[in-house]
Structures are given as C-alpha cells and as structure tokens.
Amino acid sequence: xxxxxxxxxxxxxxxxxxxxxxxxxxxxxxIPEDASFAIVKRAIEGGINFFDTADVYSRGESETIxxxxxxxxxxxxxxxxxxxxxxxxxxxxxxxxxxxxxxxRHSIDDSLKRLGxxxxxxxxxxxxxxxxxxxxxIEALDExxxxxxxxxxxxxxxxxxxxxxxxxxxDSLGRSRFVTMQNQYSLLYREEERxxxxxxAEEGVGxxxxxPLAGGILAGSREAGTTRAKSNMGGxxxxxxxxxxxxxxxxxxxxxxxxxxxxxxxxxxxxSKPGVTAPIIGATKLGQLEDPLKAVDTRLSDEExxxxxxxxxxxxxxxxxxxxxxxxxxPRPD
Numbered sequence: 420x421x422x423x424x425x426x427x428x429x430x431x432x433x434x435x436x437x438x439x440x441x442x443x444x445x446x447x448x449x450i451p452e453d454a455s456f457a458i459v460k461r462a463i464e465g466g467i468n469f470f471d472t473a474d475v476y477s478r479g480e481s482e483t484i485x486x487x488x489x490x491x492x493x494x495x496x497x498x499x500x501x502x503x504x505x506x507x508x509x510x511x512x513x514x515x516x517x518x519x520x521x522x523x524r525h526s527i528d529d530s531l532k533r534l535g536x537x538x539x540x541x542x543x544x545x546x547x548x549x550x551x552x553x554x555x556x557i558e559a560l561d562e563x564x565x566x567x568x569x570x571x572x573x574x575x576x577x578x579x580x581x582x583x584x585x586x587x588x589x590d591s592l593g594r595s596r597f598v599t600m601q602n603q604y605s606l607l608y609r610e611e612e613r614x615x616x617x618x619x620a621e622e623g624v625g626x627x628x629x630x631p632l633a634g635g636i637l638a639g640s641r642e643a644g645t646t647r648a649k650s651n652m653g654g655x656x657x658x659x660x661x662x663x664x665x666x667x668x669x670x671x672x673x674x675x676x677x678x679x680x681x682x683x684x685x686x687x688x689x690x691s692k693p694g695v696t697a698p699i700i701g702a703t704k705l706g707q708l709e710d711p712l713k714a715v716d717t718r719l720s721d722e723e724x725x726x727x728x729x730x731x732x733x734x735x736x737x738x739x740x741x742x743x744x745x746x747x748x749x750p751r752p753d
Contacts, residue, residue: 420466421715423696425500426598426625428571430540432500434690434715436469436627437462437708438699442484443477450703452484458702459488465712471601471627471699472534473504473545474526479533486534496536502627503530504575504601506545518548520559527568542569543601547577549742553588561594573599575629578739579614586622597624599696603737604628606637606666606685606727607658610736616694625696631689632700633658637670638682638710665730673723679713686714688727 422431441448442455450458459470470489472481482503493499505526508516516522527542542563548556560572574582574597582600589596600619604611604626611628619626632638636658658667667681674684689698700711719727 420712422468424625425541425571425696427623428598430500430570432469432697433467434697435462435465435467435686435711436471436502436697436699437467438629438701439470439472439481439485440476441701441703442472443480445477445480448703449477452487454703454705455484456488456491457705458708459485460492461705461708463492465708468498469500469502469697471502471504471541473507473543474509474530474533475504475507475545478509479529482530482533486536490535500540501534501536502541502543502573503534503539504543504545505530506548518544518551518556518559520555520562523556523559523563527563531568538568538570540570541573541599542571543573543575543599545575546740547581549740553585554592557585557589557592557594561589561592564595571595571598573597573601573627575601576603576737576739578736579618582615583618586624599625599627601627601629601699603630604689604692604695604698605631605633606670606688606731607633607663608734608737609731610734616692620694624694626692626694627697627699628689628695629699631698632682632685637667637685638680638707660732660734662730662732662734666727669727669730673719673726677723679717680710682707682710683714683717684719684723684727686711687717687719688724690714690717691719691724 421434423434425432441450443449470485472485474482489499505523506516506518514521563569564572572595585597600615602611602615616626670681670684674681686698689695702708
C-alpha cells in the first residue's frame with residue numbers, strides 16, 4: 420500500500436479508502452455484519468487505513484457496523500483515519516436534516532456514539548444546504564473541531580461555485596477550512612474536471628472520489644447482472660450512451676493488452692489524476708477488493724491513458740440537490 424497526505428494536512432492516508440455504504444440492511448444489495456467484518460479485515464490486511472461512512476447509510480447501521488469492525492481488527496485508534504458525513508435527514512420531523520448548528524451538534528454526537536469513538540478524523544457535509552446560512556454551517560463545523568470531536572472537515576458533491584464560497588468564507592472568518600472534497604469522478608463521469616477538480620487543486624483540497632467504478636459498471640457488473648448494477652446506486656439505466664459503451668470498450672481493450680482486469684485499470688487511471696488522494700471503493704463481496712488493491716501499484720502509460728480518455732463525451736451534471744430537496748420532514752435516500 421502507498422500512503423499520501425489527506426489534502427494539504429499532515430495526516431497520512433492509504434491511496435484507497437474503504438467505503439461502508441454497503442454495510443447494513445436497508446437495500447437488498449447491502450450486506451450484514453459478518454460479511455462487513457470480513458471486508459474490513461481484508462482491507463486492513465491490504466494496508467488500507469482510511470474508512471468512510473455516513474450517518475444516513477442504513478440510518479446509522481453502517482456507522483455501528485464499521486465502528487465494531489474497526490474495534491475488532493485495529494489495535495490502536497491512531498492507526499486509522501475515519502470519516503463520516505452529515506446533512507441528509509435521519510427521519511421525519513423538523514431539525515432531522517440539513518446543516519444547521521442544531522442538527523450538526525446532535526449529529527456528531529450520535530455518529531460518535533454509533534461508531535464507539537471519541538472523535539472522527541474527517542467530518543464531511545454530505546451536500547450543499549440552501550436553507551442554512553453558510554456562516555452558520557462553517558461556525559458549527561469549527562465548533563465540532565474545537566471540541567475535539569473531529570480533526571478536519573470536508574465536503575461532498577456540490578457545485579464548484581458553492582464550494583468556492585465555503586472555502587473563501589471559512590478563510591475570511593478564520594474558521595476550520597475544508598480539506599477534502601468527496602465528489603463523483605470516474606472514467607464514465609468526468610464532469611468534475613470542468614471546475615471542481617481544478618478548484619480543489621488550486622486550493623490544496625484533496626479529492627476522495629465516490630463511485631470510482633461507476634457503481635460497478637466499469638468492473639463489469641452490468642454484464643454480470645448484479646443486483647446493485649440494476650439499482651440507482653449501481654448505475655441503473657445510466658451509462659448507456661454510445662459514448663459510455665465506447666469508454667467501456669476502451670477500458671476492456673487496455674485491460675486485455677495488459678493482462679489485467681477492467682476494474683484494476685479504471686482505478687489505476689483515477690489514481691493517476693492530479694489531486695486525487697484516495698478513491699472510495701465499496702464492496703459487497705470479499706473478492707471485489709483485490710483489483711483495487713492491485714491498482715495501487717499499477718502505472719498506466721501516457722498512451723494508455725489517452726486511449727481510455729478519448730471516447731468520453733460530456734454529459735449533464737449529475738443531480739445536485741436544489742432548494743426544495745430538503746423540505747421539512749421529508750427524508751430521502753442518498
């Protein structure tokens with residue numbers, strides 16, 4: 420395993436981050452505690468020390484399972500870097516979602532209790548909140564850091580100008596700065612290369628992309644007919660444009676020539692991109708970790724990268740929550 424800095428911080432993280440969204444029971448593609456434990460154990464054996472979850476994943480069940488697994492397999496807390504997220508409603512009723520000072524204050528305590536930890540290394544806002552003043556969110560996150568409940572703060576999918584405003588405001592207020600951006604980025608979705616990725620590179624913000632295999636499509640899950648591949652989280656009916664199929668053909672071409680798997684090549688491509696700290700890999704089967712682990716040592720040539728990138732055609736930006744997406748008392752899935 421290789422290690423790198425978490426954004427511009429001094430904290431060292433593995434070049435892969437294990438995502439725990441599959442841990443739980445809210446969907447038929449998710450996995451129970453025993454299978455989740457096995458995946459965490461293999462990730463640690465492979466050198467992964469970076470783990471990501473969110474309060475909303477299986478309504479807290481993911482955090483609980485991840486915390487128990489890490490306690491089982493990790494000797495010292497300082498050996499691992501743990502991230503979780505806040506924003507999406509955890510139930511019906513007022514103040515159950517969003518980025519208000521009140522919700523953040525309750526949510527960090529609830530997440531820590533489920534994880535069985537005194538602090539998380541990275542506390543991330545899951546989306547942009549149109550209903551809460553940005554100053555309130557920034558100040559609330561800074562209070563979490565000052566209370567010792569999180570070491571750093573990060574953000575996830577939003578528009579580039581929104582994240583730029585967050586960064587500028589945190590600086591002007593002298594508050595804790597966002598050190599990471601968890602955005603959607605893969606060979607099948609490269610719209611973040613327009614604004615978000617250059618912004619993060621300029622500001623020293625590390626990228627920890629989610630869905631690096633496009634919900635498994637780049638690994639061949641659609642051909643295998645997996646349950647997750649048919650779901651929205653696994654791509655569903657997306658990535659069916661002629662250009663998308665051309666990208667998949669290019670990945671298979673490069674992989675075949677190298678004698679490697681498409682998943683290994685797709686992750687290796689992402690690891691080669693500027694500013695990428697650690698793609699977030701998910702797994703529902705133990706063997707799904709092997710190709711990403713091999714990808715850390717894989718080096719693609721400039722010619723291979725050109726072949727992989729040539730077929731891509733720009734597409735509409737994936738849905739970013741708008742002003743009405745967090746109506747009071749209206750929980751929704753991630």
